[in-house]
Amino acid sequence: MSTNFDRRRINGPEESSSPVFVDDDEDETKWRPGKPRQSRQPQDIRPIFLQLGLISQANGSAYIETERTKIACAVYYRYGPRQSKSTGYSERGRLSVQVKFAPFSCHKRRAPIRDAEDRSIAVLIHQSLVPSIRLELFPKSTIDVFLTIIENDGIDSCVATGTVAASTALADAGIEMLGLVMSCAATLMGEEIWLDPNHEEATAGASTLVLACMPALNVVTNVWQNGTMSTKEGRECMTACQERCATMHSIVAQSLVSNFTPE
């Protein structure tokens, strides 16, 4: 304990941490549970900024930003989808999704080792993307999707935004897909359904639901819900998310088309 203790000097404290300030109760502008939504309607999603081709070494990449969630996604299949030596023969290709949180992405610093939360998000994004990719065209191969979360504003928001980023990056990489996957999160706040919640709203809500679908084919690829809601509310959340995904899809498809204007 005192191995670094130098008796000839005046030593500072062994451990230090930043001071914790008691929340200022008079701050009226900060949102609190019970107050109506700040700066947007319950059924509005946050504005999305989506840019393709930011990572030049990757076959395809996308950077997505919605208010305080920032995710960079890169897709690799250099020289064709890479050969999977370790796993057995598989007629269909494999999709490998890896998610990493940057150490500065959350309020409390995250150590740069892979932990449970990384993998849980990767599993959800994998589940959303797999039905949309034509994996039967790449037997014995693996397509890698790497997501880096630069700033994190709630896990549901990360999953939804990450799915959109990954799907657009796959399109940018030229991988054949059945459709673009769009994803939206919703939270149940009292009687209302609020779409695209940030971290405070998601924790204050009774339940959160993330839906991933392919609007082009009108199918759902992934549903994840936790918290407590009735079946009717579940249906309403899913319908609201799907409608929102349809509008997102047209915007994203438009930006993809404009990105690839013929020279």
Added chain:
Amino acid sequence: MGEGTRPSSPWEGCVTGIEVVSSSYHQTPPFPLSKYEKTYIQAALRELSPIRADGRSLFDYRSTALETGVASLANGSARVNIGKTAGEESGSGAEVIAAVKLEVEDVLEGEGVDGGRIVFTVSCSPAAYPHLSSTALDDLSYDTTIILNQCLSHPSLHPKNLTISPRRKSWSLNLDIMVLSDSGNVYDALFLAARSALWDAKVPKTRSVQYQPKSNILGDQDVEMSADGSGSIFNTREVAKAADFELADWWDEGEPLRVNREWPVCVTLNLVPAKSLLMYFADVTPHEEASMPLRLLLLFSFSPSGTRLRSMRLMGDGEVQLESMTLLLEGGENHAKKLFEALGKKLEEEDLRRNQKAQVKFDLR
């Protein structure tokens, strides 16, 4: 098939006794499954009157055995076995053991959270998955743990009596589940075992105490402190030492966790890939699971305040129409309700067996 001879609720068999379902179909993990066998199984299900290999109807659950109090060193435990058939040609079924261990955690210095916390861990035994390498097995355990944690760790399911002294010490509830054998439908078994173990768990009763050092006014004495351990009125200058607790001396092991009615049950609905028609069924065998990987996990809780959907998760490769999701939710709710009621009856019967009947047997000696 003799529909009339089957019990009206698919779960009645588990309450009154074990019903023998056709036991000649061995339940071994059939990796890998050929394409022809997959289409064979799927085609049989798409018939006008669907046929399953072991002769069950679409929502006939296999007979399930449940026992609580299997681990005497744990605060609560349960063992669930779906599909164990009696008789000589018995298959072993999906067997799962869950146990609850309570540990004391320090809120100030350690990892404790004020109000207590629940940690779920699932470990898949290599005996259940002999065809998987140890890294693949670790990944599977990890993934199953994540699913359990994501479904069940919402604050609304939190039991209320896990605090020892507020803001100082609390219980950490570790629910460890071991999968001993997997013959399909392992998620239903996991959630059943989790609910049963939590039903069986007893939180020891504690009392806050503080040692009062010798002062001028009073001699040494143990003073029973107020719950939050704030200083004694006699000693306004000295800072009180950290409050401690002791186990109160009661005849039973503690009080039960206070979320029994809210805790959900899980129904896994497996979807048959069909072009326009929605087809789903429950309680799969390993062959069926390998040929139809798309499934929907639904967790419902039924309490006097109403039916609540606690968690929903789509797993496996495939897609679903949104309209089908509505039908699946309704169907799932019906089956979950039957499951919940049957489980409740069984758990009460277990309580009876272990407490009152045991007392009667002891008295007879």
